[in-house]
Amino acid sequence: MNDFIFHNPDRVYFGKNQMEHLAEEILKYGKRVLLVYGGGSIKKSGLYDSIMKLVSNNSIEIFELAGVEPNPRHTTVNRGAAICKKEKIDVILAVGGGSTIDCSKGIAAASLTENGDVWPLVSEGVWVTEALPIVAILTNAATGSEMDGWGVISNMDTNEKIGLGGSALIPKAAFENPEYSFSLPVYQTVCGAFDIFNHVLDNYYFAGDATFDLIMEMQEAVMRTVVKWVPVAMKNPENYEARANLMWASSMALNGVLDGGSVHGCACHFMEHELSAYYDITHGHGLAIITPRWLQYILNENTAAAIYRLGVKIFGVAEELEQMDGAQKAIDEVSAFCFETLGLKSTLTDLNITNEHFKEMAEHACCMDGVITGPMTLKPSDVESIYKMCL
Ligand code: NZQ
Numbered sequence: 213m214n215d216f217i218f219h220n221p222d223r224v225y226f227g228k229n230q231m232e233h234l235a236e237e238i239l240k241y242g243k244r245v246l247l248v249y250g251g252g253s254i255k256k257s258g259l260y261d262s263i264m265k266l267v268s269n270n271s272i273e274i275f276e277l278a279g280v281e282p283n284p285r286h287t288t289v290n291r292g293a294a295i296c297k298k299e300k301i302d303v304i305l306a307v308g309g310g311s312t313i314d315c316s317k318g319i320a321a322a323s324l325t326e327n328g329d330v331w332p333l334v335s336e337g338v339w340v341t342e343a344l345p346i347v348a349i350l351t352n353a354a355t356g357s358e359m360d361g362w363g364v365i366s367n368m369d370t371n372e373k374i375g376l377g378g379s380a381l382i383p384k385a386a387f388e389n390p391e392y393s394f395s396l397p398v399y400q401t402v403c404g405a406f407d408i409f410n411h412v413l414d415n416y417y418f419a420g421d422a423t424f425d426l427i428m429e430m431q432e433a434v435m436r437t438v439v440k441w442v443p444v445a446m447k448n449p450e451n452y453e454a455r456a457n458l459m460w461a462s463s464m465a466l467n468g469v470l471d472g473g474s475v476h477g478c479a480c481h482f483m484e485h486e487l488s489a490y491y492d493i494t495h496g497h498g499l500a501i502i503t504p505r506w507l508q509y510i511l512n513e514n515t516a517a518a519i520y521r522l523g524v525k526i527f528g529v530a531e532e533l534e535q536m537d538g539a540q541k542a543i544d545e546v547s548a549f550c551f552e553t554l555g556l557k558s559t560l561t562d563l564n565i566t567n568e569h570f571k572e573m574a575e576h577a578c579c580m581d582g583v584i585t586g587p588m589t590l591k592p593s594d595v596e597s598i599y600k601m602c603l
C-alpha cells in the first residue's frame with residue numbers, strides 16, 4: 213500500500229433542493245459570471261431559465277458562451293477565454309456534462325495567460341495552479357469532471373485529445389441534482405454509465421497489487437452500483453434513485469477517494485482518447501468497445517486472478533471455477549454488459565472506423581512514456597493489436 217495525500221476542496225450540493233445556494237457560492241468570487249453550456253439541452257429542460265431567475269435576484273451579471281461541443285475544441289475554449297479577458301470575468305458557471313465542465317476548466321486556465329490560448333498549456337502538459345474559479349452544475353453522470361482536476365480538450369486540426377490537469381481546475385462547488393439528468397437520452401445515459409465503470413476498472417488492479425482492501429471494496433461497490441442502476445435509468449429515465457446513484461458514482465469514481473495509494477494506469481482511456489480525437493465518437497461508447505478486448509488481450513496467468521475477482525464481485529460469476537475459466541467468464545460478462553444490457557454497437561466497424569490510422573493512434577496513445585502501464589505494459593504494437601480486435 214502506497215502513501216497518499218487526500219484533499220478535495222470541492223463543495224458538493226447534492227439533491228433536489230440545493231439551488232438556493234447557487235448565488236451564495238458564485239458571490240464568494242464576484243459578480244461577473246461567464247455562463248458556459250452546450251448545444252441547448254439546458255434550454256429545453258428549463259434549467260437555463262431557473263438559473264437566470266436565481267442570479268437575476270442577486271445582481272449577478274451574466275455573460276454567455278453557448279455551443280460547447282461534445283469532445284470540446286480548443287478553439288471554443290479560446291473563445292471563452294477571450295470573453296473572460298474582455299469582460300473581466302470573476303467566476304465561471306459551467307452547466308452541463310463533462311464537455312462543458314472541461315471546456316470551462318480550459319477557459320479558467322487560459323484566461324489567466326497572456327495570449328489566452330489554451331493549446332500550449334494542454335500540449336505541453338502544464339500543471340495548472342492558477343485559474344479562475346469554477347462553479348459547476350452537472351447534468352450528466354459520467355466523467356467525474358464535477359469533482360476532479362482534469363479537463364480533456366480536443367484539437368481537431370492535429371487529431372489530438374489531451375487532458376489538462378491541475379489543482380486549480382477542481383471546481384469550487386458542484387451542484388448535483390439527479391433530476392437534471394432525467395432528460396438524458398438513453399444513449400448518453402449508457403455511455404456515461406460505462407465511462408464511470410471504466411474510470412474504476414482502469415485503475416482497479418493497481419490497488420489490488422497494493423493490497424489495500426478497503427479501496428478494492430469501494431471500487432467494486434461503485435462498479436456494482438453502475439451495473440445495478442443503469443438498467444433502471446434506461447427503463448425509467450425519471451427514476452430518482454437510479455439517477456442519484458449514477459450521479460454520485462460519477463463523482464466518487466474520480467474525486468480521489470478511490471485513488472488511495474493506487475497507481476493510475478488508464479489503459480482504456482489512453483486508447484479511447486485517440487478514437488475520439490480521430491473520429492469524434494462518444495467517449496463512453498469508445499471505452500465500451502475497447503474494454504472487453506483489452507481484458508481479453510491482457511488475460512494471462514498473472515492477470516487471471518484479478519480479472520476473475522472482477523467477475524465474481526461485480527457480475528456474480530461462480531467462485532469455484534478454475535482461475536482461467538473464471539477470468540474468461542468475467543470478460544464475457546463485461547462484454548454482455550456493454551453490448552446486451554447497454555445495447556451499444558460492439559465494433560469500431562459499426563462506427564465506420566477502419567484500421568487506416570491505427571498505427572499513428574497507437575503511437576500517440578503511448579506517447580507519455582512510450583508505453584501504457586497497467587496490469588500488462590502495452591507497447592504501440594500491443595495497442596494496435598487491441599484496436600484490430602475491436603474491428
Ligand atoms: O450539449 P448539450 O445540449 O448540453 O447536450 C449534451 C451532449 O449532446 C447532452 N446532455 C448532457 N446533459 C444532458 C444532455 N442532454 C439532455 N439532458 C441532459 N441532462 O449529452 C451530450 C454529451 O454531453 P457531454 O458533456 O459531451 O458528455 P460527457 O459528460 O460524457 O462528457 C464527455 C467529455 O468528457 C471527457 C470526455 O473525453 C469527453 O470529451 N472526459 C472528461 C474527464 C474528466 N474531466 O476528468 C474524464 C473522462 O474520462 C473523459 O475523458
Ligand code: ZN
Pocket residue numbers: 355407408411481495
Ligand atoms: Zn472517461
